[in-house]
Amino acid sequence: MEVGGALLFLLFSSACDALQLFVNSPQAATLGADTLLQCHFVVENPPVDMSYLSITWSFKGKTLLKVGDMVQAFEPRARIDEPDILNGNASLILSNLTINDGGTYSCSVLYSPFSKEETVTLKIQAKPKVIIPEQVPFRGKETLLKCYVFGFYPMEIAVSWLKNGQILPGSSTSKPLRDEDGTFNVTSTVTVLSGDSDASLNLSCHVQHPSLPGPLQKDVELLLTEEEKGVSVAALVVSMVVILVFTAVGLLLFRKYAREQEKLKMSEIRGPRVWTLGEPVQLLCVGYHCPEGTEIKWTKLHKGHETMINPNPMTDCQDTEPLLGEEGHKAANFKVKERRGYVTINSAVIVTPTMGEDEGVVFKCRFFTKDSKKINEEKEFKDFKIQGKPQATDIKCVPLDGNSVQCSLELLRFYPKGLQLKWSSGTGSLKDVPFEEHEIGAASGFSIRSTCVINEDAFTDPNFKIRVTWEHSSLDDLEYKEISVTDPGKRSNGI
Structure with missing residues (x-):
């Protein structure tokens, strides 16, 4: 299968490799939040056959999650988007981050008989x-x-x-x-x-x-x-009882007034x-x-x-x-x-x-x-x-059967629900593209995954680009992610 343009080459490499693995490293995440450790794979002859596939995530010598005949999570806070594995998404979702979660993670993919392993460095941050x-x-x-x-x-x-x-x-x-x-x-x-x-x-x-x-x-x-200046009270020598009485009454009134003031x-x-x-x-x-x-x-x-x-x-x-x-x-x-x-x-x-x-x-x-x-x-x-402000992943594209490419993006941990999203593509003036979206689990707020399918031939034009735009009540303005053949390094605003 031949795919035109540098963008597809960078996204899923050439067809001569039986298995390709791509990660995004290093990544930064906030203490107490959720994060997505990105790891994507591409096989030579899609679609993915699960009977040949095994995915393993490990950290500091400990296995966190394994995908084989079934998904096994050995860390309660770790999970994977199971339906999206068939699209080459092996990314790990880690919830409620702690300081000890910072470090280097290993994403290992076996597509029998081929295997690849890459590492992702996660940096934990907490705002003062x-x-x-x-x-x-x-x-x-x-x-x-x-x-x-x-x-x-x-x-x-x-x-x-x-x-x-x-x-x-x-x-x-x-x-x-x-x-x-x-x-x-x-x-x-x-x-x-x-x-x-x-x-x-x-x-x-x-x-x-x-x-x-x-x-x-x-x-x-x-x-x-x-x-406040110190007030000195002169010692008075009195011989009359009436003066003592008036002095005592005055002191009581003064103390009452001071208490009211303070x-x-x-x-x-x-x-x-x-x-x-x-x-x-x-x-x-x-x-x-x-x-x-x-x-x-x-x-x-x-x-x-x-x-x-x-x-x-x-x-x-x-x-x-x-x-x-x-x-x-x-x-x-x-x-x-x-x-x-x-x-x-x-x-x-x-x-x-x-x-x-x-x-x-x-x-x-x-x-x-x-x-x-x-x-x-x-x-x-x-x-x-x-x-909760939506946190966006990068746009990822993988080849499908025939002459199509599927692109996807995730918006994580937004609140309240009502998020408006739009896909567009083209050269010069972009046109809206049909897309699908579905909710994915999140420890806090709401999260969605959105996908669209684009004809592979569009990537032969060096001016072709893809953009995802969204708006939400937590944002002051529209935000977007964008990739193009001439700028596959990803552009975005407000993120």
Whole structure:
């Protein structure tokens, strides 16, 4: 069978090879998400005869999945698209990735009596999260600020401080510390001096990491206040009982007024209103003028059932070791000392949204003062939207019987369902092409596989190209994948 054009040569090589194997390596994937380790094979005389075929995926000397007379998965998180094996798709789907999943995988295909083996390197990445505990700085005084950066992988990271877009000198960043889930955390500190006439400080913690498409920046505005001056009470020598009575009454009234001015107050719960499946979200609630011993409790109300989100112990922001929330539903609390023994408490919960588990949920943050069984303050966070952006595989083309070529593409882990897709091909102005699509299993969100069939002769034109375009409510604009005879290296936007 002769196939014109360089594109088909690159996609499934020449017909003189009885078995060809193609992989995409290296690949990067996000911690906690699903990934597709791409491996495709082409036989000399299609269609594929399953009685001659055996596929084996292995990792670090351990067999993950094997296809022979039946599909055997030795790793519960590993699976393969069984109907698509006949189209030469031996790709492995791996769910709920962990740090330990990073490394080199082996895809081995036996089409008796011929065999091929290729390796795929998978790099795991986790995006950093940032918390800047709120403080009460004094005008004209030095203030030590801390930026906690956590949940990132790999270890390499750069953290700096900005003021009005300019880098602040004198900042320092701790060495990365490893958390239980394998991710890392660092603490960056900087000391700033406000002017006597400044009303506020506008600063930013600037983070650069390989998992980010661009720098991550956390902004903070600190409202300055006057440092409270100590009030000296002159000792009065009195001899009249009436003066003592009036003095006592005055002190009682003053203390009552001071308590009213410095009673516990809570901010609204702050957090994004649009959440992405599998990407951690931070909710932050701040309590001001909290007495020592104040407790914070987060709960999750879902379908009438309220569950507690377990907190980490309270951490003083002056401590050298930061305490950071783990991914999932976990709370982290930080305190900053105020005057008169009060503290400002920053309480954050890190939520990794999942389909069905977090839709329609109400998160509540409650503050309890010491030895009090009553709720002193309570705030709610609700009416947020959960979405999942479709993750596209490359377009793959394999020859069929006769004079046809089947091209396929997968869109993975999108949410909600309603995705609109279109295939087009041609030279110059592209024309729509009939296609099919069907759902494939996914650990989170929805996934589809779409295929179209194109006449083989079209590939003889060097200007011929194929494009897949899709739109979804989670996307700001249309996205596409494209391959052509003159540019078989794949073009795309927004991916």
